[in-house]
Amino acid sequence: MKLESIAIQEFKQFTGRLVIDDLQPGLNLFTGPNEAGKSTIAEAVRAVFLERYKASHLKDLLPWGKASGQPSVEVTFDMDGTACRLSKQFVTRQRCELKIGQTVFGEDEAEDKLAALLGFSRAARGPLKAENAGVPGLLWVQQGGTQEVRDSTGHAAQYLRDALSQLSGGHESAGEDALIAAVQRELRQLLTARTQKSTGPLAEAEQALTALIEERDELEQQRQQFDxxxxxxATQQEAFDDAQRKRPWELHEQKAVQAQQRAAAAAELERSLQGLAQSLQLKDAELALSLQQEQAATELEAAVTRERQQLDAARANVSTVQNEHAQAQASVAQFEQASADANRAHELANAAVTAGDLRSQIALHRTESERLEASITAAGKANEAVLEATRAAAALEIDGAQLKRLQSLDAELTVLRARTEAAMTRIEYRLNGAITVGDAKVSGEGVLRLDEEKLIGLGEIGELRVIPGVSDLSARLSELASLEAQHAQLLQTLGVASLGEAEARHEQWKALVAQQKSQAKILEVHAPQGIDALRAALASADARLQSANGRLAALPDVSAAPPLDEARRNADIARDAREAARKALEQAAEKRSTATATTESLAAQLQRKEAQLADEAFCRNRALWQTKIVEQRVQVEALKKQLEGRERELEAVRLDDPAAEAKRYRASAELARNEQHERQLRIAQLRSQLETVGASGLGERLAAVNASVEQATRRKEELSLRASALSLLDEVLVDERDAAVAQLRAPLTERLGHYLKRIFPQSTIALGDDLSPATLDRYGRADTLDALSFGTREQLGILTRLAYADLLKASGRPTLLMLDDAAVHTDATRRDAIKRALIDAATRHQILVFTCHPELWDDLGVRQRAIEDLKVAA
Structure with a gap:
C-alpha cells in the first residue's frame, strides 16, 4: 500500500483546503514547529481510514472558530498496482466512498472493505477504541506514544499470528487455544491465576471445613472444661469444709492481740531510754564547755610564748630591710641621671631627623609653588583665549533655524525662478534698426522675456501684440515676488547680504565655537577647579613653605647628634634600668613598711595576751572550771552505763518486732476470711456453669459436628484432587502450545534481530504470548520493558514496529508506517542508528515521519516538506 496524495479540508486548524501530493514510496519527511499542523495531518489520515464516517463524537474535527464547517479528507493510494481513492466527510452531510480500480464501495460497505484490507475491526458505536485499531494502531504511531508498544501489539496480535502462520508453514491451532482456555476456565473456578490460591467451590469447601473444625474444637474445649x-x-468444696472446721482466722486474731501487748511494753521502754539519752547529752555539753574553756587558756599560754619569739625575729628583720631601702634609693638616683642624659641625646637625634624632613618639605613646597605659578600663567592665557573666542563667536552667531529657513527659501526661489523664466515668452532678436517694446526702444541683439501682454512697434511695417500663452504666469510671478520679499526680509534679519555670506558666517561661528571648546579644555587641564583655586593652592603652598622654614630655624644645632636608632636604643636601656631601680625601691619600701607594721602588731597582740593571763578574775575562773571538769566526767560515765543497760533491754524486746507481728497476724486473719468467702463464691459459680452446660446437650452437638467435619473433608479433598488434575492438564497443553508458537515466531524473531543489532548488538528480545516485547536480554542480564529508560523504550518501539511491518509485508498485508515526533528522547548516536534502520525499511515500506526538529533529520537523503510551505501552496 502506497499513499499518493492527501487532501484535507475544514479539518481542525486547516480552515481551508490543504493538498499533499507527490508522496514518495519510501521515506516522506514533514517538518514544522509545534502546532504547525503535523499531528493534525496524521490524525486526518487515521480518521479517513479508521473512524466511522457517521460517528457523532467527531465534532472536535470541526475547523477552529467555524461551527458550521464540513470536515473532509480524501486520499489516493496504490494497492498492489491498483489505483484506489477514499473520501470521507464528517459531522454534516456525512458520506464515505471507496473506489478500488473501477469498483466503487459506499457507506458501511466501504468501511467494512477498509477494515478487511488494512487489518482492523470497526467499532460498533462511538469512537474507535484501541482494541479495534489492529494493524494501523500498531504501525501508525501518535505523538508521545512511540514507547507504548505492548498494548498496540496485543490488539494486533491475531493479524500478526496469521502472518506468522503463512510465513512459518506451521499453524497455531484455535482448537488448542480453545481447549487451554476451557481447562483454564475450569481451573480458575478452583484456583486463582497468579497466586494459585483457592477460589470458588474449593475456597468455599475449605472455608466450610475450617468453620466446622473450629466449631468442633470449641465444643471439645467446652467438654474438657466441663470435666x-x-x-x-469437688476440690473447692473439700477445702471450704476443712476451713470451716479449723477456722484459722480466729487463731491469727489471738496472736495479733498478744503481739500488740508486747509492742506497747516496748514503746514504754523506748520512751524511758530517750529520757536518759537527753540527760546524757546535756551532761556531755556541760563537760565539753568546761574542757573548751580550759583548752582556750592552755592555747593562750602557748601563743604568748610563740609570739615573744616572733617579735624578736621581726625586730631583727626591720633593721635588715631598712639597710636594703637605703641602697635602693641610691641606685634610683644614679639611674635617673643616666636616663635624663640618654633622653636629651634622643631628643637631639629626633631634632636631626625633623630637620631633614623639613628640608625635604621645603624643597617640595618650593617645587609646588613654581608649578602652581606656571599653571596660573597658562590658565590665564587659556581663559583670555576662551573669552576672546566667546566674544567673536557671539558677534558672528546666526540662528540655525533661520539659516535653514533661508537655505530652504533660496532653493525654492531658484526652482521658482527657473520655472517662471521657462513660462515667460522668450524672444531672441537681432535688429538692424530699432523697435519699440512698450515704451522702451530696443536695438541690436538680445533676448526679451515677456511676462505680460506687450505691444511691439515695428515702425513703418506695423506693430505686434505679444500675449504670453501660460495661464498661471501671473500667479507664479506673484508667488516669486512673495518669496523674494521673505528672502530679503530674512537676509535683513540675519544681517547678511546673501546666503553665501550667511553660510560663511555660520562656518566662522562653528570654528570659533570649536576654538572656544579647545581653549576651555586647555583651561580645564591647567585649572580643573578654576584659576581662583590655583591661586588659593599657591597661597597655601607659600604658607607651608614659610612655616617649614620657621620650624627649621627654631631647631637646635644638631651637628653633634648621634644616630636616631642608637639614641633610641640607649634611651630605652636607660629607661628600663631606671624603672627596674624604681621597682626595687618600691619593693624595699613595701618590705620596710610591712616589717615595721608586723613588729608593731606583734608587740600590741603580745601585750594584750600577757595582760589577759595575769588578770585575777581569769585565774579564779580557771581554777573553778578545772574542778567542774572532774565532777562532770563522773556524772557522764554513770549516765552512759545506765543508758547501755536500757538499750540492751530494749534490743531484747525488739528482736521479734511485736508491732509488725501484730500487723502480720491481723492481715493473715483477714486473708483467711476473704479466701473462705471467695471459695464459697467459686463453688456457687461452678455449680451454675455445670448445670447450664449439662442442660445444653453438649455431647449430642459434638457428635453431629464430627460427622459434618468428615463430610466436609471428603468434599474438600475431591475438589483439591480436581484442581491438581486441571493444573497438570493446563501445564501439558501450554507446553505443547508454546513449542508450536516458538516455531511460529521464528520469522518475527529473525526480523527483530535484524533491526535490534543496529542499536543493541549482542542482545535478544523475548516476546510475550501476544507477540509484544517482554524482556531485553543484554550481556547476560534480562530487563523488562518497564525497567528500561523512557528513551530506550522509545527506540525499541520504533525498531519493533519496523519488524512487524516486515512480517506483515512478507505475508501480503498492506503496510504504511507513520511516526509522529518519534525518537525525541534519543541521543545522537542512537538516532543515527534509527535513521539507518528507517532507510533500510523504506526500501520495503512507505514511511511518513513528522518532526519539529528538521535540523536533526536533514541527513536522510530525502526532501523535507515544511507544513508552512504546504499551507502557502494551498
Missing amino acids: ENIVRL
Whole structure:
C-alpha cells in the first residue's frame, strides 16, 4: 500500500483546503514547529481510514472558530498496482466512498472493505477504541506514544499470528487455544491465576471445613472444661469444709492481740531510754564547755610564748630591710641621671631627623609653588583665549533655524525662478534698426522675456501684440515676488547680504565655537577647579613653605647628634634600668613598711595576751572550771552505763518486732476470711456453669459436628484432587502450545534481530504470548520493558514496529508506517542508528515521519516538506 496524495479540508486548524501530493514510496519527511499542523495531518489520515464516517463524537474535527464547517479528507493510494481513492466527510452531510480500480464501495460497505484490507475491526458505536485499531494502531504511531508498544501489539496480535502462520508453514491451532482456555476456565473456578490460591467451590469447601473444625474444637474445649469444672468443684468444696472446721482466722486474731501487748511494753521502754539519752547529752555539753574553756587558756599560754619569739625575729628583720631601702634609693638616683642624659641625646637625634624632613618639605613646597605659578600663567592665557573666542563667536552667531529657513527659501526661489523664466515668452532678436517694446526702444541683439501682454512697434511695417500663452504666469510671478520679499526680509534679519555670506558666517561661528571648546579644555587641564583655586593652592603652598622654614630655624644645632636608632636604643636601656631601680625601691619600701607594721602588731597582740593571763578574775575562773571538769566526767560515765543497760533491754524486746507481728497476724486473719468467702463464691459459680452446660446437650452437638467435619473433608479433598488434575492438564497443553508458537515466531524473531543489532548488538528480545516485547536480554542480564529508560523504550518501539511491518509485508498485508515526533528522547548516536534502520525499511515500506526538529533529520537523503510551505501552496 502506497499513499499518493492527501487532501484535507475544514479539518481542525486547516480552515481551508490543504493538498499533499507527490508522496514518495519510501521515506516522506514533514517538518514544522509545534502546532504547525503535523499531528493534525496524521490524525486526518487515521480518521479517513479508521473512524466511522457517521460517528457523532467527531465534532472536535470541526475547523477552529467555524461551527458550521464540513470536515473532509480524501486520499489516493496504490494497492498492489491498483489505483484506489477514499473520501470521507464528517459531522454534516456525512458520506464515505471507496473506489478500488473501477469498483466503487459506499457507506458501511466501504468501511467494512477498509477494515478487511488494512487489518482492523470497526467499532460498533462511538469512537474507535484501541482494541479495534489492529494493524494501523500498531504501525501508525501518535505523538508521545512511540514507547507504548505492548498494548498496540496485543490488539494486533491475531493479524500478526496469521502472518506468522503463512510465513512459518506451521499453524497455531484455535482448537488448542480453545481447549487451554476451557481447562483454564475450569481451573480458575478452583484456583486463582497468579497466586494459585483457592477460589470458588474449593475456597468455599475449605472455608466450610475450617468453620466446622473450629466449631468442633470449641465444643471439645467446652467438654474438657466441663470435666475440669467437676473436679475443681469437688476440690473447692473439700477445702471450704476443712476451713470451716479449723477456722484459722480466729487463731491469727489471738496472736495479733498478744503481739500488740508486747509492742506497747516496748514503746514504754523506748520512751524511758530517750529520757536518759537527753540527760546524757546535756551532761556531755556541760563537760565539753568546761574542757573548751580550759583548752582556750592552755592555747593562750602557748601563743604568748610563740609570739615573744616572733617579735624578736621581726625586730631583727626591720633593721635588715631598712639597710636594703637605703641602697635602693641610691641606685634610683644614679639611674635617673643616666636616663635624663640618654633622653636629651634622643631628643637631639629626633631634632636631626625633623630637620631633614623639613628640608625635604621645603624643597617640595618650593617645587609646588613654581608649578602652581606656571599653571596660573597658562590658565590665564587659556581663559583670555576662551573669552576672546566667546566674544567673536557671539558677534558672528546666526540662528540655525533661520539659516535653514533661508537655505530652504533660496532653493525654492531658484526652482521658482527657473520655472517662471521657462513660462515667460522668450524672444531672441537681432535688429538692424530699432523697435519699440512698450515704451522702451530696443536695438541690436538680445533676448526679451515677456511676462505680460506687450505691444511691439515695428515702425513703418506695423506693430505686434505679444500675449504670453501660460495661464498661471501671473500667479507664479506673484508667488516669486512673495518669496523674494521673505528672502530679503530674512537676509535683513540675519544681517547678511546673501546666503553665501550667511553660510560663511555660520562656518566662522562653528570654528570659533570649536576654538572656544579647545581653549576651555586647555583651561580645564591647567585649572580643573578654576584659576581662583590655583591661586588659593599657591597661597597655601607659600604658607607651608614659610612655616617649614620657621620650624627649621627654631631647631637646635644638631651637628653633634648621634644616630636616631642608637639614641633610641640607649634611651630605652636607660629607661628600663631606671624603672627596674624604681621597682626595687618600691619593693624595699613595701618590705620596710610591712616589717615595721608586723613588729608593731606583734608587740600590741603580745601585750594584750600577757595582760589577759595575769588578770585575777581569769585565774579564779580557771581554777573553778578545772574542778567542774572532774565532777562532770563522773556524772557522764554513770549516765552512759545506765543508758547501755536500757538499750540492751530494749534490743531484747525488739528482736521479734511485736508491732509488725501484730500487723502480720491481723492481715493473715483477714486473708483467711476473704479466701473462705471467695471459695464459697467459686463453688456457687461452678455449680451454675455445670448445670447450664449439662442442660445444653453438649455431647449430642459434638457428635453431629464430627460427622459434618468428615463430610466436609471428603468434599474438600475431591475438589483439591480436581484442581491438581486441571493444573497438570493446563501445564501439558501450554507446553505443547508454546513449542508450536516458538516455531511460529521464528520469522518475527529473525526480523527483530535484524533491526535490534543496529542499536543493541549482542542482545535478544523475548516476546510475550501476544507477540509484544517482554524482556531485553543484554550481556547476560534480562530487563523488562518497564525497567528500561523512557528513551530506550522509545527506540525499541520504533525498531519493533519496523519488524512487524516486515512480517506483515512478507505475508501480503498492506503496510504504511507513520511516526509522529518519534525518537525525541534519543541521543545522537542512537538516532543515527534509527535513521539507518528507517532507510533500510523504506526500501520495503512507505514511511511518513513528522518532526519539529528538521535540523536533526536533514541527513536522510530525502526532501523535507515544511507544513508552512504546504499551507502557502494551498
